[in-house]
Amino acid sequence: MPDLLKVSGLKIEATVYPPGEDPQRVTIVEEVNFTLEKGKVLGLIGESGAGKSTIGLAALAYGRGGVEITGGKVELNGEDLLSLSKSGIRKVRGARVCYVSQSAAASFNPAHKLGDQVIEATVRHGLMSREDARRRADHLFDVLGLPEPKTFGKRYPHQVSGGQLQRAMTAMALCSNPDLIVFDEPTTALDVTTQIDVLAAIKHAIEETDTAALYITHDLAVVAQISDDIMVLKSGKTVEHGSVAQVIEAPREDYTRALVNVRSIRHEEKQDQSEHFFEMAGIDAAYSGGVKVLSDVSLHVPKGQTLAIVGESGSGKSTMARVATGLLPPSAGSVSLGGEVLPPALKQRSRDQLRKLQLIYQMADTAMNPRQTVGNIIGRPLTFYEGLRGSARKKRVQELLDQIEMGSGFHDRYPAELSGGQKQRVAIARALAAGPEVIICDEPTSALDPLVADGILKLLLDLQKQKDLAYVFITHDIAIVRAIADSVAVMFQGELVRFGPKSEVLSPPFDDYTDLLLKSVPEMRLGWLEEVLASRKMSAGGN
Amino acid sequence: MTTPETTSFAGIRRFSARFPLASRILERLLLSLLLLFAVSVMIFGGIEALPGDFASTYLGQSATPEAVARIRSELGLDQSIVTRYVDWLGGAMTGDFGNSWASGQSVGEQIGKRLGNSLFLAFFAAIVAVPLAVGLGLLAVRFRNKLPDKLINILSLAAVSLPEFFVGYLLILIFVVTYGAAVFPSTVYDSMSLLDRLNAIVLPVATLVLVVLAHMMRMTRAAIIQVMSSAYMETAELKGLGALRAIIKHAAPNALAPIINVVALNLAYLIVGVVVVEVVFVYPGMGQYMVDAVTVRDLPVVQACGLIFAAIYIGLNMTADILAILANPRLRHPR
Numbered sequence: 001m002p003d004l005l006k007v008s009g010l011k012i013e014a015t016v017y018p019p020g021e022d023p024q025r026v027t028i029v030e031e032v033n034f035t036l037e038k039g040k041v042l043g044l045i046g047e048s049g050a051g052k053s054t055i056g057l058a059a060l061a062y063g064r065g066g067v068e069i070t071g072g073k074v075e076l077n078g079e080d081l082l083s084l085s086k087s088g089i090r091k092v093r094g095a096r097v098c099y100v101s102q103s104a105a106a107s108f109n110p111a112h113k114l115g116d117q118v119i120e121a122t123v124r125h126g127l128m129s130r131e132d133a134r135r136r137a138d139h140l141f142d143v144l145g146l147p148e149p150k151t152f153g154k155r156y157p158h159q160v161s162g163g164q165l166q167r168a169m170t171a172m173a174l175c176s177n178p179d180l181i182v183f184d185e186p187t188t189a190l191d192v193t194t195q196i197d198v199l200a201a202i203k204h205a206i207e208e209t210d211t212a213a214l215y216i217t218h219d220l221a222v223v224a225q226i227s228d229d230i231m232v233l234k235s236g237k238t239v240e241h242g243s244v245a246q247v248i249e250a251p252r253e254d255y256t257r258a259l260v261n262v263r264s265i266r267h268e269e270k271q272d273q274s275e276h277f278f279e280m281a282g283i284d285a286a287y288s289g290g291v292k293v294l295s296d297v298s299l300h301v302p303k304g305q306t307l308a309i310v311g312e313s314g315s316g317k318s319t320m321a322r323v324a325t326g327l328l329p330p331s332a333g334s335v336s337l338g339g340e341v342l343p344p345a346l347k348q349r350s351r352d353q354l355r356k357l358q359l360i361y362q363m364a365d366t367a368m369n370p371r372q373t374v375g376n377i378i379g380r381p382l383t384f385y386e387g388l389r390g391s392a393r394k395k396r397v398q399e400l401l402d403q404i405e406m407g408s409g410f411h412d413r414y415p416a417e418l419s420g421g422q423k424q425r426v427a428i429a430r431a432l433a434a435g436p437e438v439i440i441c442d443e444p445t446s447a448l449d450p451l452v453a454d455g456i457l458k459l460l461l462d463l464q465k466q467k468d469l470a471y472v473f474i475t476h477d478i479a480i481v482r483a484i485a486d487s488v489a490v491m492f493q494g495e496l497v498r499f500g501p502k503s504e505v506l507s508p509p510f511d512d513y514t515d516l517l518l519k520s521v522p523e524m525r526l527g528w529l530e531e532v533l534a535s536r537k538m539s540a541g542g543n
Numbered sequence: 544m545t546t547p548e549t550t551s552f553a554g555i556r557r558f559s560a561r562f563p564l565a566s567r568i569l570e571r572l573l574l575s576l577l578l579l580f581a582v583s584v585m586i587f588g589g590i591e592a593l594p595g596d597f598a599s600t601y602l603g604q605s606a607t608p609e610a611v612a613r614i615r616s617e618l619g620l621d622q623s624i625v626t627r628y629v630d631w632l633g634g635a636m637t638g639d640f641g642n643s644w645a646s647g648q649s650v651g652e653q654i655g656k657r658l659g660n661s662l663f664l665a666f667f668a669a670i671v672a673v674p675l676a677v678g679l680g681l682l683a684v685r686f687r688n689k690l691p692d693k694l695i696n697i698l699s700l701a702a703v704s705l706p707e708f709f710v711g712y713l714l715i716l717i718f719v720v721t722y723g724a725a726v727f728p729s730t731v732y733d734s735m736s737l738l739d740r741l742n743a744i745v746l747p748v749a750t751l752v753l754v755v756l757a758h759m760m761r762m763t764r765a766a767i768i769q770v771m772s773s774a775y776m777e778t779a780e781l782k783g784l785g786a787l788r789a790i791i792k793h794a795a796p797n798a799l800a801p802i803i804n805v806v807a808l809n810l811a812y813l814i815v816g817v818v819v820v821e822v823v824f825v826y827p828g829m830g831q832y833m834v835d836a837v838t839v840r841d842l843p844v845v846q847a848c849g850l851i852f853a854a855i856y857i858g859l860n861m862t863a864d865i866l867a868i869l870a871n872p873r874l875r876h877p878r
Contacts, residue, residue, distance in 0.1 A: 060781055093783035106774035111796035111872050121782035156876045 004077060004179055004212050005036040005059065011071030012054050012063070012236070028054050028067065029236040036180070039210040043227035043244070045220055045259070047449035048420070051236035052216045056182040059214060060097050061089045076179065094121030098173035102185040104165035108157040114168050115153020122176040133175060140171040143208060144201040163194035167201050174209055181206075182214045187222060191312035191476065192520040199225060199522075200533055218449060220259050221522035224248050225529035232256050245526060260524060262450040265457055265483040267306075269502050273487055275302035276336075278357075278438045278470050283333035285316075285323050293319045294330070297496045299472075299489050303437070304464060306471040308481040308502075310517070311491035317474045320491075321442045324472065325359055337438060355385045358431035362443035364423035368415045374401075374426050375411040381433040400429040403466075404459060421452035428459065438470045446477065457484055478521045482506065490514050564874045568865050575861040579854060583635070586849040587628050590842055597644055597840045618644060631846065640847035645839050650847045653832065658851065660731060661821075661828035664744055665813035668751035672813075673806055676756050680763025684771065692764075699757035711750045711823040718746060728825035747824040751817065755809040762805035766798040773797075800867035807863030814859075815852045 012029035029051040036042050044052040058069055061081040074081045081092060093099075098121075101107045108117055118140075119133035128136065134153070141149035144167040157165060166186055173181045186202065187195040203226050206213055217223050223230060223244075230247040232239040232255065240253045251257045279300040286292045294316045301307035311317040322328040324335055326346035335342045337356055343349050361367040368377055378397045382388040388396055394411070401410055404425040415423055424444055431439050441460070445453035461484060463469060475481060481488055481502070488505040490498040492513045498505050510518065519532055559566035598614040599606045615621050619630075634641060640650035679699070683692040702710070718725040729743045770776065771794055779789040818830030825831075829848055836844035868874055 062781060064777070090783040090785065093781050095783060099778075099781045101774065101778070103774060107778045109775040109778075109793050109797070111793075121784070124782075124784060124788070156872050158873050159876060 002078070003035040003075075004038045005214075006075040006078075007035070007055075007058070007072070008033050008075075009072035010055065010058060010069070010074065012051065012058060012067060013070045014063075014065070014067045016066075027236065029058075032072075032233075032236075032238055034231055034238075034241065036212050036214070038179070038212055040229070041206060041213045041215055041227045043223035043230040044214060044216045044233060045218065045223050045230060046233035046239075047218060047451065049235065050233040052233050053184050054236075055233070056184050056214050056216045057099070059180060059182050060093050060099060062093070091125065095125040095127060095176050096178050097180045097182065098176065098178045100166075100169050100173045100181060100183045100186050102188055104169040104186075105157065105162055105189075107169060108165060110157055112156075113153060114155055114157060114160070118153060118168060118172040118175055121172070125176065127176050137171060137175055140174050140205070141168070143205050144168075144171055145197065146171075161194075163190050163198055166190060166198050170198075170202055170205060174205055174211065177209070178211060180212045180214070182216070184216045185218070188217065188219070192478075192522075193312060193516055195222075195522075196520045196529070196532065199529060202226065203529065219522065220248070220262075221524040221528075224524060224526060225522065232259065248524060248526065258451060262454060265454060265461070267461060267484050267486075270302075270305050270486045273302055273305065273501055276300040277303040277338060278472065279336045280320065280324060281334055281336070283320070283323055283330045283335075285319055285328055285330045287328070292494065294323065294494045296333075297491070297494075298333075299496070299499060301438075301470050301472060301487065303470050304468040305486040306464065306473055306484050307487045307489060308473045308475060308485035309489045309491060310475055310478065310481050312476060312517075314493065315491040316494040317476075317491050318442055319494075321359065321440050321472070321474055324440055325357060351385065355434045356437045358434050358436040358439050360424075360427050360431050360439060360441045360444045362446055364420070364427040364444075364447075365415070367427055368423065368430075370415050373412050373414055374418075377415070377426060378429045378433050381430060385434050396433070400433055403432065403463065404429045419452075420448050421455060424448065424456055425459065428456075428463070432463065432467075436469065438472065440472045440474070442474045443476070444473075445480065446475065453480075460484070478506075478518060490517065563877050564868065567868050567874060571861055571864050571868070575857050578857055582853040582857070583632055583850055584628075586846055586853070587631065590846055590849075591624060593840075597842060600840050601644070635847070635850060641843040643836075643841055643844050645836070645841040645844075650843050653844070654829065654847055654851065657827060657829045657832045660826070661814055661817065661830065663731075663740070664747060664751070664817065664821075664826065664828060665810070667741070667744065668748045668755070668813050669810055671748060672752045672755050672759065672809070675752070676759035677763050677802065679756075679760045680767065683760070683764045684767045687768065695760065699760050702753040703757035705753075707750060707754050708819050708823050710753055711746070711820055714746050714749055715823075730825050730827060744826070747817075747820050747826055750820050750824075751813055754820075755812060759802075759805050759809050763798075763802050766801040767794060770794045770798045796870070799870045803866045803870070804863045807859045807866075811856045811859040815856050 010029055010032040011027065013025055013027050015023050016026055017023050032051075032055055034042060044055060046052045054064070054067060057064060058074055059076075059081075061069065061074060061084065063069055069082055072082075076092065076096065081089060084092070108114065115134065115137055118137045119128075119130065122128050122133045122136075123130050127133075137153055138149050141152045146152045146164055146167055152160075152168070160168070166189075170181075170183075170186065183202065187198050190198060199222065206226075215223055215226055220230075227244050229242065230244050231241045232247065232253070234255055240247060240251065240256045242252075246252075247256060248260060251260055277300070279298075281298045281300075283294050283297045284292070285294040297316075297320065299307060299309070299320075309317045309320055319328065323330050326335075326342070326344060326349055329344035335344070337353070340353075342353055342357075346354075372380075375394065375397050378400055379388075379393050382393050382396050397411065398408060401408065406422065406425055406429075410418075410422075410426075415426070418426065427444075444460075445456050448456065457480065460471065464471060471484075473480070473484065485502045487500060488498070488502050489496055490505065490513070497511055497513050505514070506518070519535075522528065596611075597618070598611045598620070601614065602610055612621075619627060631641070638651055640654065642648060643650050643653065679695050683695045686692045705713075714725075715727055719727040725746050726743050727746065729747050731740045731743050735743070776789060776793060779793045784792075814829075817828065818834060820826070821828045821830040822834060829851070833845060833848035835841075836848065
């Protein structure tokens, strides 16, 4: 069988503009070769900066931003896409090769109906009449498991959920009957329970239409469910390329092994969890406008232990952080620390009360002033809480930098010069600088690559041991909960579903929601998706 | 805590949840009315607080205490401020702004003529400026960061940086004094033909265009660049759509709201803010009428002009806001 897609000697470069220096050419992708047969799925996997999205877009002869494809061939059915004229490549895009992006919410035009956008390319390329395309779109909505497929297309993007948008974008890609679809992290932005549905829908649709696909993700467990082959990328180069079974079960390279074995942290659950060192009792909270987001939530964590709050978007877990810090005073209930009830609002709290309770955010990027040096960012709380200045402050900043395992060279650097993991470390040092007793961590690792996230988690655990810190760790990731928690709280739609020691919360018997949540977390083995879907069908049939 | 309040607001909240579009527009209309009322109070109060007195200015040397008192009672100035305000507002709402103290003529009639002239000037300035600004904005986006973009930016910035009276005198110096290619002063009469009128207003129109162009052009440019960098424009490109279709079908509907806003703001300026230009070019519009009235303390005229200017300004901004609300699919099609 001839290859549908043949990529050979691909080289992709970009021009970068470092501040204060001359523009530089950097190579993003080099010497990448692969082939793809009709109806097969190749998974491209790697961390951010590995060039996987860039390779995916190269299949549409497209370079994002200042990215340019400067060498090699991208042959679709023997025709080199890179040699095509502008109008030639336009005929390929949206007709023979389609693209599904990570954020369907941003990729759909808010001003037009979904149905019109789904069929637009197909109709504009003259592949089908408007009526035929509509019928096909309705059929695809049905195949992808969207609600009311006949009328779904009449809705606007803001009228449907994120998971539905992601499926609608898949329908948009499938509509023209393309030879190849590029899926660029299509489930990364979704909740796990939604991800599994979208994943199943995509897999089903690919099988049904016999389309070939490039599936890009950073999550090896996800790609294991959907691909035939896997290509592991690092810094724009191929690390390993083989069948799914070989890569997952018998990786040849160290880097692949590290990816497979990520989340190797083990943390022994502490036995005595009776102390109510930090406590939130009977919390009700509502945002202005009267929407109630928390009702009667009670939690506590002992000194030196970690409480993980787990839940999906909209479960109210981040609101817990806002209530704890006083950013959102609760409408009922109280927050106490070390036996002392804290005033509900941030403004009423004393400086010492503020000092004891610190917060680490999900996006270290937006939580730091880009115009301040690392030294100033970490030094500011030292001056604010302890009145340190000059060389005393500098010395203390250096101690903190050592604690987060960053050298002295960082004192005068700006956040923009740091990597994602380094930024989060600086954010941790800033929280430590205050000398806290409790740190609230709001998804501090969810924007990071798995290996980098592991490093951050290890650091947090080490610091906990040294300083006897209590953590309230907010996350959507069950794997992280397993790795670091002593006690676990499961939240769903503003209510506490389950709370207790990790070993109890994560073992049967489960309530329905916790069961669904735990079963939806992709596991790094072949056939996991099929098993879950089969067990779901059985339980649905049993009802 | 606030039970009676919450129940009385519950109905409103239900209404706004069911009809977000209608409730937003209604809210905007009410706000405009409230604003207009507040402005009327401020105009009346502000003019009341001005130093100087019409009666003594009018009588000059013959301002005996008796004569002053007589005139004050003729004009109703001896009544309380609240009575006079209510009378004035009641009249204004029916279109009766009273009679000018200086000429004794009906203020409404005079203003009608002057407002017509002002609108005439603003209309032609807008007809030139709006398409030119949007066109230049598009051009600047098309050649972003290249020479045409930079040239357009620098020249329009230079134009907006110069005070309007300076631009006016500069144009007079070049086109009237040096080359004799244009007419000055720009005074128009009832007896003039349309062509003569157009000929007369070339220079004030040019001045106004130069003043408002940059703002609209830059906003158009920024709005379109903002939209062009969004993910759905990439989607359009990856669907293989042509550049023109992508811009018209996918970019334009989303860039509309900010452009409408800045256009309305500038239209309002063209009508309300032209006082200086009218004076420079001796053009018989509202602005000059108002300036003349201020010098002789002809209060009914000043008040009427102020109120009409405010009404036009508020009205145009309200229209822009309502159009922007209508352009938002989230409000047109609630969940």
